[in-house]
Amino acid sequence: MIFRRKVDADPGERALWGDLLSLGFTFPICIALGFFLGRWAGGSLGHPALGQWVGLVWGIFAAFWELYKVNRRMARRDEAELRRLQQGKGPHD
Numbered sequence: 001m002i003f004r005r006k007v008d009a010d011p012g013e014r015a016l017w018g019d020l021l022s023l024g025f026t027f028p029i030c031i032a033l034g035f036f037l038g039r040w041a042g043g044s045l046g047h048p049a050l051g052q053w054v055g056l057v058w059g060i061f062a063a064f065w066e067l068y069k070v071n072r073r074m075a076r077r078d079e080a081e082l083r084r085l086q087q088g089k090g091p092h093d
Contacts, residue, residue: 012077016074016077019070019073019074020070022066022070023066023067023070026063026066026067027063027067030059030060030062030063030066031056031059031060031063032059033059034055034056034057034058034059034060034062035052035055035056035059036052036055037055038051038052038053038054038055038056038058038059039051039052039055041055042054042055
């Protein structure tokens with residue numbers, strides 16, 4: 001193979017990059033879905049402007065909730081790595 005790597009990437013590192021990259025998709029999707037679904041729901045109830053604002057707030061909350069969950073996963077990985085380093089093991093042992 002042309003691009004063969006000598007050392008395979010750590011699965012934890014791949015998961016970390018996956019979490020970080022997913023945030024780039026999650027934020028705009030949550031906010032846009034909240035806005036348009038809120039506008040649709042508000043329109044069917046007779047108040048599209050109110051519905052879009054409620055949906056927008058809901059979408060922003062959902063996006064930041066996902067950011068919080070990713071942050072907690074990263075903190076747990078960091079704690080595990082710190083414990084492993086304090087025990088004298090190398091980063092890939």
